[in-house]
Amino acid sequence: MVDSGSHDARSVQRMRVLSILCATASALAGCASLPDSTEVATRDMSISMDAADDGAGAEVKVRISSGPGAVQLTSTDSIRLTAAGTVWSLEAREEGDDLVYVAEIGPVSGDLEIDLERRHDQSAHAVATMPPPFTLTAQGPSATQPLAILWDVGSGDYVVSLAIAGDCIGSLERTLAKDTGAYHVQLAELRHKSPSAPATCPLQLTLTRETVTQVPLIPPPREEGWFTASTTQRRTIAVDWQP
Amino acid sequence: MRRLGLAALIVFAVACDSEPAVPPPSSKLPTDAISLGVELRSNGGLAQIVVMLFHETGVTFLSGEDALLFGPASDPSQRLTRFESERTHYIEDQDENQSSYVGQLATDAVDFELVLARRGGVRLVSTFTLPAPFALSVPAAPVSRAQIIPISWDADSGARQTQLDIASPCLLQRIVRSFEFDPGAYEVQPADLFLDEDTMDCTFQVMVTRGSAATAFAPELAPPPSPPRIEQVRVAGFVTVP
Numbered sequence: 001m002v003d004s005g006s007h008d009a010r011s012v013q014r015m016r017v018l019s020i021l022c023a024t025a026s027a028l029a030g031c032a033s034l035p036d037s038t039e040v041a042t043r044d045m046s047i048s049m050d051a052a053d054d055g056a057g058a059e060v061k062v063r064i065s066s067g068p069g070a071v072q073l074t075s076t077d078s079i080r081l082t083a084a085g086t087v088w089s090l091e092a093r094e095e096g097d098d099l100v101y102v103a104e105i106g107p108v109s110g111d112l113e114i115d116l117e118r119r120h121d122q123s124a125h126a127v128a129t130m131p132p133p134f135t136l137t138a139q140g141p142s143a144t145q146p147l148a149i150l151w152d153v154g155s156g157d158y159v160v161s162l163a164i165a166g167d168c169i170g171s172l173e174r175t176l177a178k179d180t181g182a183y184h185v186q187l188a189e190l191r192h193k194s195p196s197a198p199a200t201c202p203l204q205l206t207l208t209r210e211t212v213t214q215v216p217l218i219p220p221p222r223e224e225g226w227f228t229a230s231t232t233q234r235r236t237i238a239v240d241w242q243p
Numbered sequence: 244m245r246r247l248g249l250a251a252l253i254v255f256a257v258a259c260d261s262e263p264a265v266p267p268p269s270s271k272l273p274t275d276a277i278s279l280g281v282e283l284r285s286n287g288g289l290a291q292i293v294v295m296l297f298h299e300t301g302v303t304f305l306s307g308e309d310a311l312l313f314g315p316a317s318d319p320s321q322r323l324t325r326f327e328s329e330r331t332h333y334i335e336d337q338d339e340n341q342s343s344y345v346g347q348l349a350t351d352a353v354d355f356e357l358v359l360a361r362r363g364g365v366r367l368v369s370t371f372t373l374p375a376p377f378a379l380s381v382p383a384a385p386v387s388r389a390q391i392i393p394i395s396w397d398a399d400s401g402a403r404q405t406q407l408d409i410a411s412p413c414l415l416q417r418i419v420r421s422f423e424f425d426p427g428a429y430e431v432q433p434a435d436l437f438l439d440e441d442t443m444d445c446t447f448q449v450m451v452t453r454g455s456a457a458t459a460f461a462p463e464l465a466p467p468p469s470p471p472r473i474e475q476v477r478v479a480g481f482v483t484v485p
């Protein structure tokens with residue numbers, strides 16, 4: 001951690017102007033090279049993290065940007081992820097014109113901590129919480145029974161949502177008010193796409209627990225930069241629909 | 244040649260700057276240029292109807308000897324009353340009226356007629372059949388929101404569309420469910436209820452609406468601009484506790 005009081009104010013200001021100009025020029029010119037992170041002040045950075053677990057473990061993607069464009073960590077800057085007490089290194093990967101830092105961390109819940117370590121500017125530490133994992137099961141609907149959905153009850157500050165899709169029906173999407181571990185959908189709520197659609201079809205059921213975090217990268221009182229994160233536990237299963 | 248060109252230019256400029264086309268009043272229109280927008284609802288004891296007249300350029304209004312009459316199939320004698328919507332007050336330069344025609348009858352009838360009466364004794368009769376009436380049942384005693392809350396009504400397999408709507412001052416989000424067929428029942432689940440955690444006693448209002456497609460507009464009229472809404476509606480309230 002570098003004490004911001006020791007910085008030359010003019011040097012920081014120059015870095016800031018240069019970083020914005022570089023990022024803008026790269027975005028406008030479509031240049032393949034990205035600005036070096038050493039040219040960008042922490043206060044002008046945005047770090048975004050997407051962590052998604054579809055039941056086979058979580059993949060975490062981190063993007064660092066400033067203004068309209070991505071920033072590449074170089075030289076004396078580094079980033080690490082800590083999840084469930086384990087430190088994970090993030091691998092730089094190009095995705096189209098974007099640069100992401102990726103780690104496959106397996107099943108995990110709880111805090112995901114990002115540490116941006118910088119030698120020549122303020123380092124940053126941010127946290128997002130991964131919802132708890134769960135197992136999803138369902139009893140398919142029939143003429144006399146609703147679609148009955150069961151999962152492991154959890155607790156935490158996340159949103160639970162449900163999605164039901166099938167070739168013969170329009171998709172049904174619903175946000176649940178609370179995580180109760182059980183929910184049912186009546187047959188009459190599954191609306192066929194058209195009068196000629198088959199009476200039944202295999203259904204795809206998805207239950208998602210998601211948190212969204214947005215906090216300043218540099219905490220109060222300065223409150224500069226941004227850290228945004230989306231953390232998701234998602235399970236999808238196939239469900240038979242009995243006539 | 245120059246004068247013709249200038250005249251043409253003036254006519255063109257006037258045409259471009261002219262007001263939007265205003266539909267003429269009904270008495271100036273032939274029958275096949277008039278269409279009706281209809282909403283008819285009943286709660287089993289009171290039937291309400293709202294009618295708007297349309298011309299191809301927009302909403303028009305009754306004039307001259309034209310009148311709208313409404314009532315049960317045996318007696319469509321109530322003259323509908325003109326109702327001006329707020330929208331008309333904001334229209335300063337247009338002559339177009341945003342009028343609708345409303346009526347209300349104490350009746351449990353399901354078969355109704357709407358008559359556009361015109362000069363010379365002409366009567367253009369449209370018929371509407373409401374869905375079957377039904378009773379709505381909700382918990383009689385206060386019920387816990389931590390449990391499933393059953394709601395039921397008399398199902399109608401012929402209903403075109405059935406919708407459930409639950410609202411309350413304490414619900415942060417209304418519950419709206421549209422059913423492909425009339426299930427005759429719905430269970431409100433704890434996961435359906437968006438509430439503040441410290442909510443105590445709270446009254447829920449349930450509305451079940453059942454629609455019908457049994458309508459027949461007078462063939463002399465233009466086709467309606469949209470399908471009519473012909474509905475039986477039942478409303479009931481019940482108290483919930485944490």
